[in-house]
Amino acid sequence: MLIYxxxxxxGLAVLAWSSDRFVEGAVGVARHLGVKPMVIGVVxxxxxxxxxxxxxxxxxxxxxxxxxxxxxxxxxxxxNIAFILGVTAIVSPIFxxxxxxxxxxxxxxxxxxLVGALVWDKELSRMDAxxxxxxxxxxxGYIAFSGxxxxxxxxxxxxxxxxxxxxxxxxxxxxxxxVGFALLAGSSRGxxxxxxxxxxxxxxxxLVIGLTIVAIxxxxxELASTIAAARxxxxxxxxxxxxxSNLFNTxxxxxxxxxxxxxxxxxxxxxxxxxxxxGLTAVLFLLGWGxxxxxxxxxxxxALLAIFFASYMGYLVFNALGE
Numbered sequence: 532m533l534i535y536x537x538x539x540x541x542g543l544a545v546l547a548w549s550s551d552r553f554v555e556g557a558v559g560v561a562r563h564l565g566v567k568p569m570v571i572g573v574v575x576x577x578x579x580x581x582x583x584x585x586x587x588x589x590x591x592x593x594x595x596x597x598x599x600x601x602x603x604x605x606x607x608x609x610x611n612i613a614f615i616l617g618v619t620a621i622v623s624p625i626f627x628x629x630x631x632x633x634x635x636x637x638x639x640x641x642x643x644x645l646v647g648a649l650v651w652d653k654e655l656s657r658m659d660a661x662x663x664x665x666x667x668x669x670x671x672g673y674i675a676f677s678g679x680x681x682x683x684x685x686x687x688x689x690x691x692x693x694x695x696x697x698x699x700x701x702x703x704x705x706x707x708x709x710v711g712f713a714l715l716a717g718s719s720r721g722x723x724x725x726x727x728x729x730x731x732x733x734x735x736x737x738l739v740i741g742l743t744i745v746a747i748x749x750x751x752x753e754l755a756s757t758i759a760a761a762r763x764x765x766x767x768x769x770x771x772x773x774x775x776s777n778l779f780n781t782x783x784x785x786x787x788x789x790x791x792x793x794x795x796x797x798x799x800x801x802x803x804x805x806x807x808x809x810g811l812t813a814v815l816f817l818l819g820w821g822x823x824x825x826x827x828x829x830x831x832x833x834a835l836l837a838i839f840f841a842s843y844m845g846y847l848v849f850n851a852l853g854e
């Protein structure tokens with residue numbers, strides 16, 4: 532038991548650290564290639580913060596643990612909204628004015644509903660997965676195009692400030708891009724090995740392990756970056772981190788995992804976890820859209836989100852142990 536727990540703890544720690552190095556390396560390479568800040572923000576930062584979920588889900592599918600992959604994707608979405616945005620808003624209330632993010636909100640909500648409809652037959656087939664990947668490509672292109680057309684959008688201003696830091700050399704950027712990815716892969720493998728063995732040891736489903744330990748662990752990069760952005764007054768970046776991560780998780784991560792091997796979905800997921808994911812995304816839409824082109828998440832709303840997440844986690848753990 533101890534070695535499995537150690538594998539999970541070390542795997543999560545290395546996962547969080549290597550994810551940052553991977554993102555910094557990718558951003559450095561993109562800057563040397565002359566990629567626009569908005570494209571870096573939408574594509575590279577979005578994928579980078581979802582890299583842990585991506586690798587964990589793909590490796591889980593290859594190991595035959597569909598439940599772990601599904602739990603990781605949707606559990607991370609739930610953690611991003613209820614836990615990360617909730618805690619961030621308690622630390623520093625979030626205010627959203629970006630028109631780019633307002634255009635992204637219905638896309639994120641629609642993507643969760645789409646995937647929910649595709650898995651309602653308890654499977655994400657390869658055809659379903661292909662639909663997810665195609666829709667993701669179209670959505671990403673639309674968001675990037677909207678960003679290039681937007682003038683003086685608050686998100687673009689914050690992205691410029693965020694990317695106006697130390698500029699790594701191309702060699703250093705490539706080095707950390709490769710090393711970061713290698714460490715991500717290795718730590719993901721160790722995390723999955725430990726998590727699956729703990730699940731088998733206690734008779735807990737890999738879905739629950741994916742929704743709890745793994746989902747929270749793979750969301751750590753988003754937690755750090757979102758709180759840091761909010762404390763610097765970069766509210767659009769903080770909110771955009773979560774939107775981008777959830778969009779990548781829902782369409783790209785589940786889509787690619789489903790292309791590797793069709794994902795089998797448990798009935799309890801359809802009646803418990805999927806409605807929660809859709810409901811929280813709808814709440815995110817309402818808070819982010821706001822009124823008069825301004826959205827916000829105050830400390831009280833953040834506390835409610837955090838309390839809900841703690842209650843949900845508690846229910847999953849006690850229910851699993853009870854069984």
